[in-house]
Amino acid sequence: MEQPKAKTNIYDVAERAGVSIKTVSRVVNNEPNVRANTREKVQTAIEELGYMPSAAARELTGKGSRVIGLLYENSEDFSYTNKILTAALNACEEEGYTLVLRPFTLPNPRLAESVKQLKENARVEGIIVLPPLADHKALRKQLKEMAMPVALIAPKTAPKDAICVRCTDEQASYDLACFVIDRGHQRIGFIKGHPDHSASAERFAGYLRALKERKIELDEQLIMQGYFDYESGKAAAKELLSLPSPPTAIIASNDDMAAGTLFEARELGLGVPHQLSITGFDDTALASHLWPPLTTVKQPITEMTTAATRGLIQRLQGDEPLVLEPFNCKIVVRDSTT
Amino acid sequence: MEQPKAKTNIYDVAERAGVSIKTVSRVVNNEPNVRANTREKVQTAIEELGYMPSAAARELTGKGSRVIGLLYENSEDFSYTNKILTAALNACEEEGYTLVLRPFTLPNPRLAESVKQLKENARVEGIIVLPPLADHKALRKQLKEMAMPVALIAPKTAPKDAICVRCTDEQASYDLACFVIDRGHQRIGFIKGHPDHSASAERFAGYLRALKERKIELDEQLIMQGYFDYESGKAAAKELLSLPSPPTAIIASNDDMAAGTLFEARELGLGVPHQLSITGFDDTALASHLWPPLTTVKQPITEMTTAATRGLIQRLQGDEPLVLEPFNCKIVVRDSTT
DNA sequence: GTATTAAATGACAGCGTTGTCATAACGCAT
DNA sequence: ATGCGTTATGACAACGCTGTCATTTAATAC
Secondary structure (H helix, E strand, C coil): CCCCCCCCCCHHHHHHHHHCCCHHHHHHHCCCCCHHHHHHHHHHHHHHCCCCCCCCHHCCCCCCEEEEEEECCCCCCCCHHHHHHHHHHHHHHHHHCCEEEEECCCCCCHHHHHHHHHHHHHCCCEEEEECCHHHCCHHHHHHHCCCCEEEEEECCCCCCCCCEECCCHHHHHHHHHHHHHCCCCCCEEEEECCCCHHHHHHHHHHHHHHHHHHHCCCHHHHHHCCCCCCHHHHHHHHHHCCCCCCEEEEEEEEEHHHHHHHHHHHHHCCCCCCEEEEEEECCCHHHHHHCCCEEEEEECHHHHHHHHHHHHHHHHHHCCCCCCCCCEEEEECCCCCC | CCCCCCCCCCHHHHHHHCCCCCHHHHHHHHCCCCCCHHHHHHHHHHHHHHCCCCCHHHHHHHCCCCCCEEEECCCCCHHHHHHHHHHHHHHHHHCCEEEEEEECCCCCHHHHHHHHHHCCCCCCCCCCCCCHHHHHHHHHHHHHCCCEEEEEECCCCCCCCCCEEEEEEHHHHHHHHHHHHHHCCCEEEEEECCCHHHHHHHHHHHHHHHHHHHHCCCHHHHECCCCCCCCHHHHHHHHCCCCCCCCCCEEECCHHHHHHHHHHHCCCCCCCCCCCCCEEECCCCCHCCEEEEEEEEEECCHHHHHHHHHHHHHHHCCCCCCCCCCCCCCEEEECCCC
């Protein structure tokens, strides 16, 4: 497998295989009437050069574009990811760009391959990466190798050759913890987020800073590891609440885990917020639909995403790669806290 | 504005305007050095012919593709729309197609324009339409005019020139109502869904059939109009529960409205399920995250969407437009019903 | 009015592929 | 070997646009 300097085209393959471009075309499109022997030679050349046909050229010759659309009504109550999608989609439309989505389930061995395909097949020129993928080492390496312009949303480490947007997670978490402390709580449980998300560490740091400044001694027992999903929040809450001296408030690193905590409190017959205060993070639809509705933190997701998308597009057009300031979060007080 | 028979290209415009194709190109790309007079002539010709430049050809000449990617981790707990997106995205990837998303907020005066742009700009060859857009008259007309191959998800009326997928909503709703009746309930409230969604009527019909077969007299007071959102469910529940003789069970036409109902029950101090049984529809993440978790109906969304997408792609490739049977739903019993 | 310069316009190649049609090689029966 | 019908291969135009560079036209100065 060689490292193709410039993009290889059908001529390169034809030359290497010692056949005409038409024959290469036939092999690529699985057409009949190619000797097995020849087919193999061509296939080898393709592999060696890492050749991928140009979708644009194909389309131009009358083949379809292999693009299909999906129309849907944009409802209000979207989850975190959805808010990002919508914002990015809108920003792209305004700039005359087309956005192609690619969801992954981690761990994913075919990740590199899939990203490469995204470039060749779907013709993407730049890529926006959401957490926790934004910090995925293999992915970042792959993107760099492909010299793919990148915009990272809330990454832990921000390479300077990428557009990055962040928000003041640490400060928001600090503010939230102070808010809880000011309501008279002293034993405050904390459920950490998924360790792969940069936000997790930031939010935890804010909690720690608040305790320190308000002179509350840190009790390791009150710190739980969660993974941003409902079940992990539930499990963590169960453990916290069965402590000999349980917390009177629990700060969960996102709304899903807060929902799990709320569920667990119910199971144990604890009244919220009177016997237990609970807070979330992200202000998803869930937060306002639970009973009682959750006190949480609202990130300016739409603004962040729009900025990242615009930034990426600007770079693609050769403009200055502007540096983005962190965006401010805001506490949303509801009824899950005393 | 003429009706272009075949796709107009830059030559048509040049001829009509009496200039060279290069000049047309200059106008289209807002390049300098074109006399105002000339520019106008060209612009007029473009309008009259409804010309839109070919993105594929542009890309081939070295301009970028104007496509950017967005990578995200595929989490489990997705809403209804998200499940559809993910399934469609996956089906497309498997078939070597690229899926382009376009969210709308209704009502939208620029809908037709946006769809046209989707065709020209994003080069889509076929379109999948989700409810309630699947029944949007103006949209359907526009798509038909453009001769755009279409796949409709859960439409009310199914034109035979479109791929359509449906599921057994009526039967599922009937089964659910019977389930509730069999638990001893006689006064069962029903919160209807958004009138624009085909599913709303189907679900209501199932409820009616169950009452009839079980010889329970229909009480109009127990029927409420909702709109599939949390707030409308809450409002409907409030009204139902303040009736002189309130229902002992409420069937909401989706999970969001069931969540609103649950909230309202809490506000009124009613125990769920002992004093009030509640059911939802769709089996979204919300349903299992609430307390108590909701009894609801699970649609095979992934299967439906995959079938629709595959069907559309088959048609695009000139194969037989297969007819799809309705998909079966399944009741998921949880703790919100006695 | 003519020379000089700048602005406006056009002719043409090239982008990477596939379709058409011509040509070359093969397989087989004579 | 010879001829014939396949099967395999290649040459070349076409797809619709933009870049380069040549040419025409207008504007300005003398």
